[in-house]
Amino acid sequence: MKMASSLFIPILVLVIIVYAAYKKVNVYDSFVSGAKEGLPMVKSMFFSLLAMIFGVNIFLKSGVINYFFDFLRPLLLFINIPAEILPVAIMRPLSGSFGLALLNDMYKVYGPDSFISLLASVIQGSSDTTIYVITLYFGTIGIKKIKYALWVGLLTDLFMVIVALILVPLFF
Amino acid sequence: MINKLWVGLIVIGSLFLIITGRADVLNAQILSSGKATLELVMQIFPLVSLWLGIMNIAKESGLLLKVSKLIYPFLHRIFPEIPKGHESFGYIASNILSNMFGLGNAATPFGLKAMKSLQSLNKNKEEASHSMITFLIINTCGLCIIPTTIISLRMLYDSKDPSFITIPCFVVSFISLLFGLMIDKIWRKKDGGSK
Numbered sequence: 544m545k546m547a548s549s550l551f552i553p554i555l556v557l558v559i560i561v562y563a564a565y566k567k568v569n570v571y572d573s574f575v576s577g578a579k580e581g582l583p584m585v586k587s588m589f590f591s592l593l594a595m596i597f598g599v600n601i602f603l604k605s606g607v608i609n610y611f612f613d614f615l616r617p618l619l620l621f622i623n624i625p626a627e628i629l630p631v632a633i634m635r636p637l638s639g640s641f642g643l644a645l646l647n648d649m650y651k652v653y654g655p656d657s658f659i660s661l662l663a664s665v666i667q668g669s670s671d672t673t674i675y676v677i678t679l680y681f682g683t684i685g686i687k688k689i690k691y692a693l694w695v696g697l698l699t700d701l702f703m704v705i706v707a708l709i710l711v712p713l714f715f
Numbered sequence: 716m717i718n719k720l721w722v723g724l725i726v727i728g729s730l731f732l733i734i735t736g737r738a739d740v741l742n743a744q745i746l747s748s749g750k751a752t753l754e755l756v757m758q759i760f761p762l763v764s765l766w767l768g769i770m771n772i773a774k775e776s777g778l779l780l781k782v783s784k785l786i787y788p789f790l791h792r793i794f795p796e797i798p799k800g801h802e803s804f805g806y807i808a809s810n811i812l813s814n815m816f817g818l819g820n821a822a823t824p825f826g827l828k829a830m831k832s833l834q835s836l837n838k839n840k841e842e843a844s845h846s847m848i849t850f851l852i853i854n855t856c857g858l859c860i861i862p863t864t865i866i867s868l869r870m871l872y873d874s875k876d877p878s879f880i881t882i883p884c885f886v887v888s889f890i891s892l893l894f895g896l897m898i899d900k901i902w903r904k905k906d907g908g909s910k
Binding site (some may be wrong): 550551556558559560562563566568570573574575576577578579580581582584585588589591592594595596597598599600601602603604605606607613634636642646648650651654655656661664665668669670671672673674676677678679680681683684685686687688689690691692693694695696698699700702703706707710711 | 748
């Protein structure tokens with residue numbers, strides 16, 4: 544599996560370049576003119592990312608979310624869900640680095656092969672940073688009205704956590 | 716939507732910091748967010764340029780179009796609004812494949828390129844098209860065969876079987892992807908006429 548992952552890029556690059564050379568494309572010029580598009584693209588993503596990172600960081604650093612966790616904890620215990628999972632699940636769509644840091648802490652405390660770490664890993668690995676992806680993709684191409692994108696994204700994230708809670712015990 | 720979310724994040728966060736007497740955290744954030752964003756963009760920039768260069772070769776050689784045609788029967792059902800043989804299929808396929816192999820670095824440039832080509836089909840340039848939202852849902856589901864980051868973190872902590880999470884991750888993200896595509900379809904119908 545790891546082999547396939549590390550071979551994917553070299554083979555992809557090789558196939559693209561050899562095929563283009565065979566088709567008599569000026570590969571070098573083509574690369575340079577394509578790469579030039581990178582700068583305007585990065586320029587247009589910067590400002591929307593700045594806005595979102597600023598907002599998310601103020602919210603996360605304020606620690607207000609801890610009160611929210613404390614509030615929900617008894618409820619989770621009531622329906623037999625490990626309360627430690629809550630921060631991982633809520634952070635997942637908000638911040639990639641925060642989520643990874645939480646996972647890191649969990650491995651440290653419970654070990655990477657414990658049930659709770661496994662559950663957290665699956666939640667972390669079965670989704671992406673929804674808010675970041677929306678900001679990055681829509682910000683870069685200048686979309687102002689995102690319509691129902693955020694709702695569908697967050698609902699799917701919630702559904703994913705529920706599926707993980709049901710399925711991971713079966714794998715363990 | 717993003718507007719409301721942003722205002723909410725800042726107002727709740729700031730008020731809470733002021734009430735708990737930690738206004739200095741707020742001041743520090745104002746300075747450090749800029750730096751954090753710049754660092755992130757500086758990390759993305761060379762990768763985006765490099766992959767855009769390589770993708771341009773694939774485009775000019777006609778390989779991208781070939782892939783687009785090949786993948787059309789599979790993706791057509793998910794993206795009914797993209798015309799047959801459009802280059803965006805090639806970018807979407809590259810993005811999904813890179814994500815599946817756990818190669819986020821390559822997936823992002825492909826995804827951006829896919830969004831750009833979807834934007835060229837979009838009638839109202841300020842409003843997200845249905846195809847864009849569907850593509851976004853596929854991305855936020857993080858469908859992945861090899862979750863590279865988590866596997867390496869598990870290795871770091873001497874897990875007995877670092878790649879154990881691979882199958883559960885794939886199954887869970889696949890089910891949530893199906894769910895995401897389903898509610899996307901429902902919402903798309905509700906949204907109706909405006910494409």
